Amino acid sequence: MSQPDYEKLQKLATQIRRDIVRMVHGAASGHPGGSLGCTEYFVALYFHILDRKDTFNMDGKGEDIFFLSNGHISPVWYATLARAGYFEVSELATFRKLNTRLQGHPATEEGLPGIRVASGSLGQGLSVAVGASRAKKLNQDDHLVYVLMGDGEQQEGQVWEAAMFAAHNKVDNLIATIDYNGQQIDGPVDEVMSLGDLRAKWQAFGWEVLESNGNDLKDLIDTLEKAKSMTGQGKPVLNLMRTDMGYGVDFMVGTHKWHGIAPNDEELEKALSQLEETLGDY
Amino acid sequence: MTKFTFSEKKDTRSGFGEGLLEAGRKNPNVVGLCADLTGSLKMGDFQGEFPERFFQTGIAEANMMGLAAGMTVGGKIPFTGTFANFSTGRVYDQIRQSIAYSEKNVKVCASHAGLTLGEDGATHQILEDIGMMKMLPNFTVVVPCDFNQTRLATMAIAEHEGPVYLRFGRPKWPIFTDPNDSFEIGKAHKLIDGNDVTIFATGHMVWLAIEAEAILAEKGISAEVINIHTIKPLDIKAILESTRKTGAVVVAEEHQRFGGLGESIATELAVHSPTPMEFVAVNDHFGESGKPEELLSKYGLSKEAIVEKCEMVIQRK
Numbered sequence: 001m002s003q004p005d006y007e008k009l010q011k012l013a014t015q016i017r018r019d020i021v022r023m024v025h026g027a028a029s030g031h032p033g034g035s036l037g038c039t040e041y042f043v044a045l046y047f048h049i050l051d052r053k054d055t056f057n058m059d060g061k062g063e064d065i066f067f068l069s070n071g072h073i074s075p076v077w078y079a080t081l082a083r084a085g086y087f088e089v090s091e092l093a094t095f096r097k098l099n100t101r102l103q104g105h106p107a108t109e110e111g112l113p114g115i116r117v118a119s120g121s122l123g124q125g126l127s128v129a130v131g132a133s134r135a136k137k138l139n140q141d142d143h144l145v146y147v148l149m150g151d152g153e154q155q156e157g158q159v160w161e162a163a164m165f166a167a168h169n170k171v172d173n174l175i176a177t178i179d180y181n182g183q184q185i186d187g188p189v190d191e192v193m194s195l196g197d198l199r200a201k202w203q204a205f206g207w208e209v210l211e212s213n214g215n216d217l218k219d220l221i222d223t224l225e226k227a228k229s230m231t232g233q234g235k236p237v238l239n240l241m242r243t244d245m246g247y248g249v250d251f252m253v254g255t256h257k258w259h260g261i262a263p264n265d266e267e268l269e270k271a272l273s274q275l276e277e278t279l280g281d282y
Numbered sequence: 283m284t285k286f287t288f289s290e291k292k293d294t295r296s297g298f299g300e301g302l303l304e305a306g307r308k309n310p311n312v313v314g315l316c317a318d319l320t321g322s323l324k325m326g327d328f329q330g331e332f333p334e335r336f337f338q339t340g341i342a343e344a345n346m347m348g349l350a351a352g353m354t355v356g357g358k359i360p361f362t363g364t365f366a367n368f369s370t371g372r373v374y375d376q377i378r379q380s381i382a383y384s385e386k387n388v389k390v391c392a393s394h395a396g397l398t399l400g401e402d403g404a405t406h407q408i409l410e411d412i413g414m415m416k417m418l419p420n421f422t423v424v425v426p427c428d429f430n431q432t433r434l435a436t437m438a439i440a441e442h443e444g445p446v447y448l449r450f451g452r453p454k455w456p457i458f459t460d461p462n463d464s465f466e467i468g469k470a471h472k473l474i475d476g477n478d479v480t481i482f483a484t485g486h487m488v489w490l491a492i493e494a495e496a497i498l499a500e501k502g503i504s505a506e507v508i509n510i511h512t513i514k515p516l517d518i519k520a521i522l523e524s525t526r527k528t529g530a531v532v533v534a535e536e537h538q539r540f541g542g543l544g545e546s547i548a549t550e551l552a553v554h555s556p557t558p559m560e561f562v563a564v565n566d567h568f569g570e571s572g573k574p575e576e577l578l579s580k581y582g583l584s585k586e587a588i589v590e591k592c593e594m595v596i597q598r599k
Contacts, residue, residue, distance in 0.1 A: 059357050067352075108384050116355050117384045124380050127348020134337065134349065135356025138313070158376070161345035168340075 004048050004221050011278035012083060013043045013217070017248045018275045019079035019092055019282060025268040027096035030104070033258040034150065035076035037181050037243040040217050041148065042080040049224050051143060056086055056113035064143045065132060067117060069125020070150035070179065071105040072260070078102050081114040082282070089282040123156025125149060126176060130166045130236075133174040144231060145174045152184030155193050160205070166236040167206025175227045176207075176238050179214065181245040183256040199240055207238045214241035249274055286473065286492045288456035292429040294486075295393040295450050299324025301436025302361055302391075306332050309359065312440055315350055316363040317343045322452075323363035323393050343368045344376050350388040351380035359440060360388050366395035366449060367408040374414060381445050382418040389439050390415075394452045396536035397564070397581060398486055398574040407569035407577075413541020415447040416514045422446045422467060423513040425535075425543075427488035429457045431511060434465035442467055449485065451536075453574045456489050470517035472524070476506035479530040479592045482521065484510045484543050487534040487562065487583065494588035505592055513543050518550050525551060530595040531559045534588050536578075539563035558598035560591035 016039050024030035046052070050064040057063075068077050075095065082089040087101075094100035101110040105120030117128050129147035136143060153159060166174060178198070186192050195201075202209045208230050212223035220241070227237045245259070246252030249271040263271055306312045306328050314328045315337045329336040339346040343364055350360035362369065369392035370377070381388045392411065399407045416423045424439060424446060426432040432450050439446040463471075473488070474495050483491035488509045495505045506524050510517065525531055531551065533544035544561040551557050564581050578584055 058355065060355055061357070065355070117351055117386070118379050121375050121379045123344075124348050124351075124376055127345045127376075128352035128355075128380055130345075131349035131352020131360075132355045133352070135353040135358050138335065138358065139356050141356070158342075158344040158348065161340075161342035162348065165339060165342065165345055165349070169337075 006217055009043050009047055009217055012047060013039045014275050015277065015279040016043065016076060016079045016083060018272060018277060020075040021249065021263060021268060021271045022281065023075045023079065023092055023095040024262045026093060028262050029096055030075055030262055031072040031260045032075065032262070033183065033245040033252060033256070034070065034073040034179060034181065036249060036252060037245045037247050038073055038076050038148065038179050038214065039248065040220055041177065041214050041241060042076050044217060044221050044224060045146060046080050046084045048221060050146070054085060058116060060116065060132070061139060061141055062143065064146065065116065066146040067125050067129045067132070068106060068119055068148055070122060070148065070153050071119030074102070074104065074106050077106065083279070086113040092282045122150065122153045123158040126159055126162040129174060129176065130162050130171055133171050136173055142173070144228065146177070147174070148177045148179060151178055151180045151182065151189055151195065152192070154178065154195050154198065163202065163205045163207065170234045171236045172232050172234050174236050175224070175231065176236065177241050178238065179243055180240055181243045183245045183259060185256060185259050187256050202238050206235065208235050209238045209240055211240045212242065214243035215247045286458045288458045290457050291454040292457055293452060293454050294426060294429055294432040295322070295452060296324050297426070297429040297432030298391060298393065298436050298448070298450055299327055301433040303327045303331060305437050305440035306335065309440060311357055312359045312361065313337065313353060314361050314363065315339055315346050317341055317346050317368065319364050323391070325363050343373045347373045347376035348380050351384060351386045354386040354388060361391050362388065363391050363393070365406060366392035366411045367406050370411040370414050371408060378418060382420050385420055386445060387443055389446045389448060391448045393450055395449045396451060396486070397569045397577040397583065398451050398453045398536060400453065400574045400577065401571050403571040404568040409538045409564050409569065410541060411449060412513055412537045412543065416546065420445055421514065424467060424511060425449045425485045425513055426511050427485055427509055428455055428459050430459045430461045430463065431465065434463060435511065438465045438467055451486055455486055458489060458492065468512045468515045468517055470520040471509040471511065472506070472520070473509055474505065474507040476504040476528065478504045478528060479532060479596055480506045480508060480524040480528045481532045481534060481588060481592065482508050482510050482543065482547055483534040484513065486536050490585045491534050491588055493585040494592065497585065497589050498592055503592065503596065510543055513546060516546050516550065521547055521550060522555055525555055525557050529557060529599050531557050532562060532588060532591045532595055533559065534562040534583070536583060537563055539565050558595050560595040562588050562591055
């Protein structure tokens with residue numbers, strides 16, 4: 001693997017953050033907080049970590065594939081997919097509008113390149129990713145499967161069903177990540193329904209657990225590279241990724257208030273003034 | 283037309299087990315998943331012959347549906363197996379989002395449907411599953427009538443691209459169809475020609491409709507019996523053709539009246555050809571413990587009930 005070009009990756013992250021706030025503003029709805037917090041993860045994944053093909057194939061054979069379980073952070077995924085060349089960046093302007101391929105939550109029905117399964121109803125993505133990992137084994141395809149979940153999503157029981165299955169079946173071609181930002185819609189996760197010692201829980205379920213700073217590109221890439229080096233050894237791997245919800249826009253940082261609302265015109269200007277237009281707006 | 287008789291009884295779930303094994307031999311992409319009911323679902327032969335293509339999920343049906351959806355991404359054709367109750371209501375949202383809306387080629391195979399599950403009682407006797415599954419866009423719903431047809435249906439859905447719900451049952455039931463019949467998804471089977479009333483039946487109730495026809499014949503009533511093995515897509519052409527000939531309809535199914543086959547047929551007839559109808563189905567009740575025959579009788583799903591409803595509907599012509 002080549003050395004990461006951090007300057008290029010940082011420019012992408014800044015531009016994608018602009019895309020996110022502009023998309024959510026344009027739709028007057030959406031989830032900016034988690035999208036902004038996970039921007040480095042998406043940039044690292046699509047522009048450095050994934051061994052992926054340039055054109056989209058639903059079956060994902062012969063390449064690494066990614067599933068988003070917490071589908072409400074669709075803005076960051078759509079912006080990343082567009083910036084990675086899967087479709088025109090101009091299409092980002094259609095987010096959440098009638099007849100768009102960029103549905104509020106990711107979907108396959110409209111045929112948007114990059115999406116392999118619908119998500120939004122929480123707790124399902126890890127199961128899907130484990131299934132896809134098993135299919136890769138059967139196909140003797142040694143590429144990896146990646147999946148991102150939310151931390152609030154850990155409250156869904158299905159996540160733990162999938163965690164148990166993956167460890168029992170030694171699913172070792174899978175790298176899961178939890179966006180551990182400590183916030184969910186109703187407030188801080190610790191107040192809504194505390195998760196306890198998440199690292200210990202996943203370890204107790206039989207997973208290898210790594211921790212990373214998800215808003216530090218170098219730390220995140222180093223961790224994901226380490227996770228890759230731990231695949232193929234009989235255990236599933238989890239990246240417990242600390243992030244700040246709303247990272248990159250000062251008044252959106254660290255609060256659940258920006259989980260699921262859109263900025264108004266004034267707030268948009270304020271947000272954009274903090275994010276340099278590095279690659280040209282859509 | 284052939285008079286239907288039987289010399290052997292077998293459970294439809296065993297037809298599923300045989301069909302799955304044959305589908306597995308024919309297509310290496312067929313995989314099986316089961317949530318701790320391998321014996322009940324008769325998936326043991328598939329597991330034995332294709333251990334690497336069989337996935338024991340433990341008692342975790344939600345995860346099983348997600349796993350199946352994920353496996354289709356690598357080109358697999360997953361057949362999930364558990365009781366009908368745990369195949370539908372328990373995992374409706376997983377099926378809706380990860381399979382139906384995501385257009386995944388998963389076969390949701392469900393045993394122990396309806397009252398004929400028997401002694402386990404209402405917790406397990408799902409009577410709402412056809413309704414739930416037929417409401418999902420992209421889904422095909424198949425309810426075969428005996429062992430032979432369940433085997434054929436299982437092999438047919440493996441060839442069909444798209445999500446399918448396959449419903450079958452627990453009890454030993456008369457085998458009256460030919461093992462070499464053709465089976466085409468969405469194509470109704472006319473079993474007996476008649477002129478006075480049409481009985482549309484599905485699943486276990488098809489045999490009872492055949493028995494009811496014999497009783498009606500003795501009374502001088504000519505009943506047509508049609509096996510609707512595919513609830514969705516419905517064979518509207520066959521239904522309209524028969525209904526326009528007989529002018530009276532009885533629908534028999536081991537399911538709630540609300541949401542069942544009867545409702546689907548009534549909707550089509552209301553639009554295309556309003557016709558007097560009666561329903562042999564469970565009427566807004568849960569089941570209970572008991573022997574299959576006792577339960578069918580208590581909840582009005584017997585051959586006598588079919589006869590009675592045929593006589594009633596003819597009066598309304």
